[in-house]
Amino acid sequence: MSVSIEPLIRVPLAELQALLQQVFQRHGCSEAVAGVLAANCASAQRDGAHSHGVFRMPGYVSTLASGWVDGRAVPEVNDVAAAFVQVDAKGGFAQPALAAARQLLVQKARSAGIAVLAIHNSHHFAALWPDVEPFAEEGLIALSVVNSMTCVVPHGARKPLFGTNPIAFAAPCAGHPPIVFDMATSAMAHGDVQIAARQGEQLPTGVGVDAAGEPTTDPQAMLDGGALLPFGGHKGSALSMMVELLAAGLTGGHFSWEFDWSQHPGAKTPWTGQLIIVIDPAKSTATPFSYRSAALVEQMHAAGLSRLPGQRRFIERELSSDRGVSVTEVQWLELQGMLERQVDE
Ligand code: NDP
Ligand code: PYC
Numbered sequence: 001m002s003v004s005i006e007p008l009i010r011v012p013l014a015e016l017q018a019l020l021q022q023v024f025q026r027h028g029c030s031e032a033v034a035g036v037l038a039a040n041c042a043s044a045q046r047d048g049a050h051s052h053g054v055f056r057m058p059g060y061v062s063t064l065a066s067g068w069v070d071g072r073a074v075p076e077v078n079d080v081a082a083a084f085v086q087v088d089a090k091g092g093f094a095q096p097a098l099a100a101a102r103q104l105l106v107q108k109a110r111s112a113g114i115a116v117l118a119i120h121n122s123h124h125f126a127a128l129w130p131d132v133e134p135f136a137e138e139g140l141i142a143l144s145v146v147n148s149m150t151c152v153v154p155h156g157a158r159k160p161l162f163g164t165n166p167i168a169f170a171a172p173c174a175g176h177p178p179i180v181f182d183m184a185t186s187a188m189a190h191g192d193v194q195i196a197a198r199q200g201e202q203l204p205t206g207v208g209v210d211a212a213g214e215p216t217t218d219p220q221a222m223l224d225g226g227a228l229l230p231f232g233g234h235k236g237s238a239l240s241m242m243v244e245l246l247a248a249g250l251t252g253g254h255f256s257w258e259f260d261w262s263q264h265p266g267a268k269t270p271w272t273g274q275l276i277i278v279i280d281p282a283k284s285t286a287t288p289f290s291y292r293s294a295a296l297v298e299q300m301h302a303a304g305l306s307r308l309p310g311q312r313r314f315i316e317r318e319l320s321s322d323r324g325v326s327v328t329e330v331q332w333l334e335l336q337g338m339l340e341r342q343v344d345e
Pocket of ligand 2: 051124125126148149164184189190191270
């Protein structure tokens with residue numbers, strides 16, 4: 001879904017990232033946290049992942065202003081077992097927690113063949129692919145899940161309970177970019193529903209329900225007391241349940257319904273948990289994995305596939321590198337404004 005039909009400007013990635021870093025610091029993040037979040041948000045914008053790029057900045061800023069998240073948190077990394085790392089994000093963002101534990105996680109994965117990173121007490125407000133793609137770039141396979149905030153009705157239930165709960169996967173592929181997918185287990189990401197509402201668009205049936213629990217195509221009705229549905233009926237619902245179990249049940253983070261942000265007006269970032277599993281395919285005695293994944297990709301193309309998951313982003317990335325990252329004029333001005341003042345979303 002495109003973010004807007006407003007006039008666009010094109011900005012070098014480094015310039016956008018530097019501005020985002022300043023905004024995060026201006027609104028209470030430490031330099032280290034601001035650096036990680038700015039890189040994440042700029043890369044989403046670069047790749048055309050609009051629901052989790054610059055669009056998210058007002059939400060980050062209002063959340064920081066509300067005192068709901070600690071932008072200066074220093075994560076505590078615990079080496080709990082041969083293949084298990086735990087991080088207490090200390091009420092800060094999940095990405096700096098991953099950054100703090102990453103070296104140990106990779107070391108364990110390369111030694112044991114597999115390693116788990118369990119993050120809790122963390123806020124994740126971003127796309128998930130930036131958390132897994134770099135592992136594939138260094139030859140590893142990575143799978144991550146994060147739960148969000150109650151807004152999805154489990155299949156067969158009457159009330160929302162689950163979050164939009166994405167699953168992201170990345171694997172190396174010889175002679176090709178990594179194979180990466182990243183998908184909400186809801187029929188649509190909450191961010192895309194917000195964008196549709198702002199643009200006055202209608203959504204397909206099966207995406208969500210209104211406040212009375214009746215099917216609706218109106219995104220605003222889904223946001224105003226309504227809810228989303230899992231993708232694929234009972235199948236997406238089972239995956240969403242799995243995400244709750246792994247990202248919250250296993251890590252010690254909050255389930256999507258377990259936190260109460262009502263005393264923090266402006267808070268938008270889910271206070272939950274995240275799990276990352278990293279596998280070193282070099283430990284397999286079979287044909288090197290990246291050749292096997294390349295064989296699969298080639299057969300998929302031979303079967304008529306025109307596009308792989310992740311491919312749209314890689315094409316956008318190339319365009320951004322040639323022409324600069326697209327940002328609407330309004331967003332650019334808003335970012336400048338965020339350097340001057342607090343923002344209410
Ligand atoms: P999409 O439905 O847009 O895409 C899901 C995946 O399918 C992507 O890997 C995408 O690749 C791929 N894809 C899309 N269309 C095709 C196609 N025609 N053929 C092959 N592959 C295709 O994503 P969602 O709306 O489900 O999620 C959007 C973002 O929201 C994600 O980054 C997710 O992490 C984020 N999110 C974050 C949450 C959080 O709590 N932090 C909660 C929920 C969502 P490509 O990228 O190349 O288009
Ligand atoms: O788009 O569903 C979403 C989402 C939730 C938290 C961050 N993004």
